[in-house]
Amino acid sequence: MVNDSIGRRPFMKTALGATAFLAVPGRLVALASQPGGSVLLPDKYPPVIPGFPHMLHGGDWNPDQWLHEPGVIDEDFRLMEKSGCNTFSVGIFAWATLEPEEGRFEFAWLDDIMNRLAAHGFYAFLATPSGAKPRWMSEKYPEVRRINRAGQREPHGSRHNHCFSSPVYRDKVRTINTTLANRYKGHKALAGWHISNEYSGACFCEFCLRAFRAYLKTRYPSLDALNRAWWTSFWSQTFQSWEQIDPRESPVDGLNLDWDRFITHQTVDFMKGEIAPLKAATPAVPVTTNMMSTFVGLDYWRFTDISDRMCWDAYPTLHGADSWRQAVNLSFHHDLYRTMKGGLPFMLMESTPSNTNWQQTPQLKKPGQHRQEMLLAIGHGADATMYFQWRKSLGAAEKMHGAVVDHGEPERTRVFQDVAAHGAFLKHLDAVVGTTVRPEVGLIYDWEVRWAIMYTQGPRQQANRAPYDREYLQACQDHYRPFWKLGVPVDLIESLSAFDRYKVIVAPMLFMLKPGVVDRLDAFVKGGGTLVLTYLSGIVNETELVLRGGWPGGGLRKMAGIWSEEIDSLYPDAPQRMVAAPGNGIGLTGDHPVRDYCERVHPEGASVLATYQSDFYAGMPALTVNTHGLGRVYYLAARPAADAFLDGFTRALVAQTKLSRCLDVDLPEGVTVQKRSGGGRTFYFLHNFRRESQVVDLGTLRFKEVGDGRALTARTTLAPFASLVLEKA
Ligand code: GLA
Ligand code: GLA
Numbered sequence: 001m002v003n004d005s006i007g008r009r010p011f012m013k014t015a016l017g018a019t020a021f022l023a024v025p026g027r028l029v030a031l032a033s034q035p036g037g038s039v040l041l042p043d044k045y046p047p048v049i050p051g052f053p054h055m056l057h058g059g060d061w062n063p064d065q066w067l068h069e070p071g072v073i074d075e076d077f078r079l080m081e082k083s084g085c086n087t088f089s090v091g092i093f094a095w096a097t098l099e100p101e102e103g104r105f106e107f108a109w110l111d112d113i114m115n116r117l118a119a120h121g122f123y124a125f126l127a128t129p130s131g132a133k134p135r136w137m138s139e140k141y142p143e144v145r146r147i148n149r150a151g152q153r154e155p156h157g158s159r160h161n162h163c164f165s166s167p168v169y170r171d172k173v174r175t176i177n178t179t180l181a182n183r184y185k186g187h188k189a190l191a192g193w194h195i196s197n198e199y200s201g202a203c204f205c206e207f208c209l210r211a212f213r214a215y216l217k218t219r220y221p222s223l224d225a226l227n228r229a230w231w232t233s234f235w236s237q238t239f240q241s242w243e244q245i246d247p248r249e250s251p252v253d254g255l256n257l258d259w260d261r262f263i264t265h266q267t268v269d270f271m272k273g274e275i276a277p278l279k280a281a282t283p284a285v286p287v288t289t290n291m292m293s294t295f296v297g298l299d300y301w302r303f304t305d306i307s308d309r310m311c312w313d314a315y316p317t318l319h320g321a322d323s324w325r326q327a328v329n330l331s332f333h334h335d336l337y338r339t340m341k342g343g344l345p346f347m348l349m350e351s352t353p354s355n356t357n358w359q360q361t362p363q364l365k366k367p368g369q370h371r372q373e374m375l376l377a378i379g380h381g382a383d384a385t386m387y388f389q390w391r392k393s394l395g396a397a398e399k400m401h402g403a404v405v406d407h408g409e410p411e412r413t414r415v416f417q418d419v420a421a422h423g424a425f426l427k428h429l430d431a432v433v434g435t436t437v438r439p440e441v442g443l444i445y446d447w448e449v450r451w452a453i454m455y456t457q458g459p460r461q462q463a464n465r466a467p468y469d470r471e472y473l474q475a476c477q478d479h480y481r482p483f484w485k486l487g488v489p490v491d492l493i494e495s496l497s498a499f500d501r502y503k504v505i506v507a508p509m510l511f512m513l514k515p516g517v518v519d520r521l522d523a524f525v526k527g528g529g530t531l532v533l534t535y536l537s538g539i540v541n542e543t544e545l546v547l548r549g550g551w552p553g554g555g556l557r558k559m560a561g562i563w564s565e566e567i568d569s570l571y572p573d574a575p576q577r578m579v580a581a582p583g584n585g586i587g588l589t590g591d592h593p594v595r596d597y598c599e600r601v602h603p604e605g606a607s608v609l610a611t612y613q614s615d616f617y618a619g620m621p622a623l624t625v626n627t628h629g630l631g632r633v634y635y636l637a638a639r640p641a642a643d644a645f646l647d648g649f650t651r652a653l654v655a656q657t658k659l660s661r662c663l664d665v666d667l668p669e670g671v672t673v674q675k676r677s678g679g680g681r682t683f684y685f686l687h688n689f690r691r692e693s694q695v696v697d698l699g700t701l702r703f704k705e706v707g708d709g710r711a712l713t714a715r716t717t718l719a720p721f722a723s724l725v726l727e728k729a
Helices: 070-083 108-119 135-138 166-183 206-218 224-228 253-281 323-339 369-379 414-432 447-455 472-486 519-524 556-560 643-656
Strands: 020-025 027-031 056-061 087-089 123-127 190-194 311-314 345-351 382-387 441-444 490-493 504-507 530-534 562-569 577-579 592-604 607-612 621-628 630-638 638-640 672-680 683-690 695-705 709-717 723-728
Touching: 056 345, 056 414, 070 414, 087 108, 087 382, 108 123, 135 166, 166 253, 206 253, 224 253, 253 447, 311 323, 323 345, 323 369, 323 382, 323 472, 323 577, 323 672, 345 369, 369 382, 369 414, 369 672, 369 683, 369 723, 382 414, 414 683, 414 709, 414 723, 447 472, 472 490, 472 504, 472 530, 472 643, 504 519, 504 592, 519 530, 519 556, 519 630, 530 556, 530 621, 530 643, 556 562, 556 621, 556 630, 562 621, 592 607, 592 621, 592 643, 638 643, 683 709, 709 723
Parallel strands: 056 087, 056 382, 087 123, 123 190, 311 345, 345 382, 441 490, 441 504, 504 530, 530 630
Antiparallel strands: 020 027, 562 592, 577 592, 577 607, 592 638, 607 621, 621 630, 672 683, 683 723, 695 709, 695 723
16 A cells, blocks of 8 residues: 555555456455466356356346236246246346335245246346335335435436435345345355346435545545645635535536545445345355446446456447447457456346347347357357347337347247347357456556546547547547457456556556556566556546646656656647657558647657657657666557557557467458467457458468357458357367
């Protein structure tokens, strides 16, 4: 732990040594990183359901909506047998059916469902119902309803709108969870707990504000320290008492940032409260909660310790001629969910087998795209491909949302056949279960960095102030894309993650530096690692106070061997260009457009690899490299406006640092490959994301497709949206 400059208590972990997990029956134990040594991922992880070494396949199922029509439930079981599905998330949002009146529980229907699931050899991820509260509760205990920013108590509303601090809500959740856990402990169908659903949002009631102030007292030793850390003398914002602290409409960046941290803290605390009775009754049953990609409102890294598996809900729009670019971003998220538990296989908890009714243009999946989406997830480390939803509801908000079982002729639909075909194919992937991806590159995507950028006014605004994160997420994805194109696996880490497992760390826009991060980056580079930094790095500390002494601050300046004096902002119609410096040594050629940001950088020991071409800073460095200890630090001073620059740069980086590619072959645009290994086997997932056939030259490599056994070598044609799972022949 490291104290920061204002002398308050340390509050952040500065090293997350534990990124690997040791399998012991029924649970996972974190392995500590060996001092000075690299953390190796285990050869193989246990399956999600102990004793069931198969890919999980299934989805959200709401029999609670059909209790008045038992024939439909019978039909569901018949169709499930045909679909190749084996696991269902049951009871999400079923609180009003489980407890129709306060204290009166109705479990007969769920007993029946669980028994029938078990009889069919199926499994349940049994949900805690906290995602939607029953109406009687909102009526009798108004405190469970949120207070909004304007200070008004919200109406009962729909879902995901309960207060995370309300003692009544916490108590009611504890009671129903305890009752569920005691009733179904030891049940053959109980495979896991699906905690709530897509936690999100904030409340401004007195319980929440009091909890926020108590949280702040654990972070700051005194009000005086808080005032200084938040720079509240600005616009007379100084707090004279803790009770005055209110997160609404504040010009104080540090306060806004701490409020976001608190929302995560309080949601994690709420989830802990949900988990406690479940673990007490069923200690060996894994718990997880379904997350939403890079949802900006919660720092999902803080949930990793209390989640036995990470899982997420993916609704990509893989539409249009350029849909492969959206597939890159989908891959980015899969890598994040695998990395959050080291390399532990994650669960794709929701995906749509058809259209997504809340999207602007809910296009259907074209032939091949369903299988492709599922196999992309598995290639990145998923051991479960699940859908929202098994059967369409007859009414309400999601009656038009894609589902495995449609309203009419369910068995004859293309979607059902796609699901069943995928289910049949999964039978060939038993040996993939528990294997993982083993990247040598760590790319930092850090929620708190994103928040820090979001709350800082400048150095530029976007049109209409959107995207609010100044394209932080997009910048991360821009740096990720070239690795995807080359078939080089990447871990998506945070700035608190252990770095020693990697050869290369890419840290786009590392705007905020948490305590200890620079020390660990320094050790990483001195030990021979390669670090890539960009514009807008090392600007503020963890309370949004600017780092003095020249940017990139906090020690990065010395590591990068440059001083960034000032930042220019470009108009969209007036991009700059940078040009490769002669003899740059990394094969960089020609000139490249840059947009948005141009930093005026002075070398202080670094070599210049590219310079600006025009304006009053023509000739000044746009890309530099500095030798630091046994390693190197690259600094990119401007934001590239086209793929070509980062493609070339990354290709050079891969060659220079000898990063292994999944396959040592050239991949045409829109084609990528992942590799999972373990248990003495290696599986390759080769995809063509284009709507046209493409040819990959496999050279002398010889492969066998795991499904149909077909041999592949030399020039191989990949059909539109083809995804192949291969092993070396
Ligand atoms: C106005 C205000 C100043 C400052 C500037 C910033 O002029 O009076 O306090 O906020 O805007 O541009
Ligand atoms: C989310 C929710 C589901 C459902 C789907 C629809 O993922 O968790 O309950 O509403 O969206 O796409």
